[in-house]
Amino acid sequence: MTVQNFLSSRTPYAFADCPPQARSIYTTPDPAGYEPQLLYQVTRHGTRMPTAKRIRQMAKLENLLPQSRSPEHQWWIRNWTATFDELDAGYLHAVGEIEMQKMGQRLRDRFPHIFGPTYHPRQHAVISTQVPRASASASAFAQGAWPCAAEGPSSGNTTTSDLTYQLQPFESLCRPQPVALTMMPKEADPLLRFFKLSPAYTAYLGSVRQPLRAFRDRELRAVAEQLTHTLDIPGRNVGPDDAAALWQLCQWQAALSGITDQACSLFSPEEIEHLEWVSDVELFVKKGYAVPEAFCMARPLLQDLSSAFQAISRGETALPKARLHFAHAETLLPLTSLLGLFGAPGAMPCTASRTNCHTDSMTGEEASDDTCPTDGLEGTAWPDTWPIFPRPPATRIWHGNMIVPFGANLAFLLYRPINNAAGRPPLVFTIYNEHYIPLPGCAHDYCELKEFLAILEPKSKGVTAAEVQ
């Protein structure tokens, strides 16, 4: 394990931990007698640059690091300046471009029925949010999935005056294949950016801002004291804000450049594990299943998924073979919560008025009381009272580096019986980060189509027409 395995939601895809009970799709054959028919996938964009908020947070270290008298760290501190330009804030990084291209290439090779032989807009729906890191990820994925059109331009000596080359037989050269991207307006995208359209979620985020700040300050106090000693800055202590900024610098140096011997070397392995836990708790509270407001808003996406598979069950066949969505952590996380993939809300988390909405993710047992603190956290002694998850070295299911690394992806693959053999039901396999995983509620490590639709129905219930534009 290296520091890159402890970066929570800033973990590059190559360093993601494996989901529990996972079987690689590359070493697990298709079910005997079946062939893939429809792939519905939601993918977080690839590794990106830090957001402007984080760039500004790290830039403040220019007032701290140069004053350090630490002999051990002078070699990197003396030349350190804020290295991230706000002009690049949030954009897809080269690491992310390659992550997406390679993912497209791998999936094309694994599922030729779905991706081959070439791209066709009616067979392959590629949908992204109107945020450049997501649409660029979709474009990079498509470059890998459909590297060449069926034909390329003649290699003959064609000039603009000689247009007859259009009539000449093409030689099979790799002509890059343009792919049509579909996207809804950034602030009006109920399918992939529902987290921007939910007043209840916005209010919830506002209610947890202060408790999370108090939680982070309390949890970073000890490491701040250690940094005060290590950095040895005359007349100045290192505070929790400084420690948080140094942890951000470690995350981004490690994620984007593989540099782990500078900011990251300020922390012991135990401190790194603790800082990862703090990041995971913040991620859980803001984007996990702490309260229904944080995941019920994903119902329109679940409804869209359900509709795609319902059409198949009605025998409609002229459908896309692939529906590929490229979005954000706040898209994928609520969907995983609704489906109960990594620690589950109840069976009907968004229609019942009172449900168990937080569980002890260590054991997966439902919480003792069935009240959901739907009014946010004002005045609670959170997190001492909440079963968020115990500190390391205790293990936990909820790891940001497994559930939502850069490039994280959730897919449902429908298999039909070859030659539509009678008596064999269509099957739906759940795939997470290119691994088959069980879907809670399925009788096997896959679902029969009818079973799958029955699981989705109550979870996507109550979606208004306005929510599914």
Ligand SMILES: O=P(O)(O)O[C@H]1[C@H](OP(=O)(O)O)[C@@H](OP(=O)(O)O)[C@H](O)[C@@H](O)[C@H]1OP(=O)(O)O
């Ligand atoms: O802490 P930052 O500003 O990096 O948080 C980002 C989100 O990144 P994440 O915290 O999930 O690693 C970013 O999600 P992404 O999937 O698009 O990378 C989100 O879009 C952005 O608004 C920031 O989220 P925040 O919670 O609003 O800070």
